[in-house]
Amino acid sequence: MDFGVEFQRSTQDDRNFSAQPxxxxxxxxxxxxxxxxxxxxxxxxxxxxxxxxxxELVKRYSRRILRVARNITNHxxxxxxxxxxxxxxxxxxxxxxxxxxKFYTWLVRIAMNESLMKLRKRKSGKLVSLDxxxxxxxxxxxxxxxxxxxxxxxxxxxxxLRAILDKTISSLPEGFRSVFMLRDVEEFSTEETAEALDLSxxxxxxxxxxxxLQLRExxxxxxxxxxxxxxxxx
Amino acid sequence: xxxxxDFLRELSDYLDSALDPATKKELxxxxxxxxxxxxxxxxxxxxxxxYKGCEPQAVPAALEDKLMAALKVKMAEKKLSG
Numbered sequence: 656m657d658f659g660v661e662f663q664r665s666t667q668d669d670r671n672f673s674a675q676p677x678x679x680x681x682x683x684x685x686x687x688x689x690x691x692x693x694x695x696x697x698x699x700x701x702x703x704x705x706x707x708x709x710x711e712l713v714k715r716y717s718r719r720i721l722r723v724a725r726n727i728t729n730h731x732x733x734x735x736x737x738x739x740x741x742x743x744x745x746x747x748x749x750x751x752x753x754x755x756x757k758f759y760t761w762l763v764r765i766a767m768n769e770s771l772m773k774l775r776k777r778k779s780g781k782l783v784s785l786d787x788x789x790x791x792x793x794x795x796x797x798x799x800x801x802x803x804x805x806x807x808x809x810x811x812x813x814x815x816l817r818a819i820l821d822k823t824i825s826s827l828p829e830g831f832r833s834v835f836m837l838r839d840v841e842e843f844s845t846e847e848t849a850e851a852l853d854l855s856x857x858x859x860x861x862x863x864x865x866x867x868l869q870l871r872e873x874x875x876x877x878x879x880x881x882x883x884x885x886x887x888x889x
Numbered sequence: 890x891x892x893x894x895d896f897l898r899e900l901s902d903y904l905d906s907a908l909d910p911a912t913k914k915e916l917x918x919x920x921x922x923x924x925x926x927x928x929x930x931x932x933x934x935x936x937x938x939x940y941k942g943c944e945p946q947a948v949p950a951a952l953e954d955k956l957m958a959a960l961k962v963k964m965a966e967k968k969l970s971g
Contacts, residue, residue, distance in 0.1 A: 706964060709960065709964070710957060710960060713956065713957070713960060717948045717953065717956065718945040718946065718947055718948050719945050721945065721946070721948055721952075722945035722946070735952055738948070738952070738956060739955070739956050739959055742956060742960060743959065743960070743963055746960065746963055746964070746967075747963070797897070797925075797929055800925050800928050800929065801928065801932075802928055802931065802932070803932060803935060807935075807939060808939065808942065813943075813944065816939070816943060817943055817944075817946060820939065820940060820943050824940075835940075839937055839940055839941065840940055840941065842941075860901060860902075863901050864898075864900060864901040867900070867901060867904075867933055867936065867937065868897075868900070868933070870936050870940075871929070871932050871933045871936045874932070874935075874936050874939070875932050
């Protein structure tokens with residue numbers, strides 16, 4: 656594996672050259688390559704005391720973590736706190752990160768926990784069940800059956816579209832938002848989502864379906880073809 | 890033959906390719922014959938695509954500076970504590 660570093664035997668082992676080396680030191684090589692380092696490399700470097708490695712991971716993932724925080728907390732100030740707390744916690748506990756999952760998956764799980772804690776605190780200090788608001792019985796109803804007018808990515812600017820998508824996702828019940836964010840935006844597996852949110856797999860699947868249908872319904876209201884083209888598929 | 894309700898119930902697994910081949914084949918047939926379900930499938934696929942494709946907003950410079958400053962402090966504390 657290319658760690659972007661060179662492994663050299665410690666001089667104290669030189670006397671036992673024929674024996675299996677047991678002590679190795681990592682010496683950062685002069686960085687002549689412009690290849691981006693992998694997360695795994697950066698994590699290892701950060702663990703070994705390299706001061707530049709963890710800030711690089713922060714730069715790499717801060718915008719995605721901020722998006723998770725914004726979409727779950729629905730609160731600007733809280734999401735900024737979540738961003739900072741997530742990276743501080745990750746740094747503090749880095750030595751305990753064994754690499755059983757991807758670094759980013761681990762980071763998102765921390766961000767999700769921090770976001771949910773903020774959300775619960777903000778709800779007047781009351782403990783709120785994640786199942787609250789979920790059993791409306793209407794969330795799988797299909798009311799809007801119409802094709803979309805062109806491609807919204809061509810019709811709207813990135814910023815306009817992002818504002819629409821953020822507003823739409825923020826209107827979902829929290830229990831749907833968190834599942835949708837993990838499964839469909841952060842591309843966690845069903846199992847990873849269930850584990851991160853402490854839900855059963857059937858609960859993740861059920862919430863995901865309802866989240867997808869509700870978002871489809873809301874976006875179709877905005878993007879549907881008007882007039883004659885509404886039933887263009889017929 | 891599956892109904893529209895059956896199709897809707899299986900929609901997520903259909904989109905995630907998590908169905909057994911026999912069920913998938915039946916639902917493929919249904920969606921080809923049912924314009925309403927075709928539209929629901931098409932607009933749900935577009936919904937997912939648009940969310941996946943949307944780049945997150947940049948972190949405001951002031952917030953990034955604050956984050957990096959806090960990290961610097963944390964790293965210095967760690968060094969001091971050995």
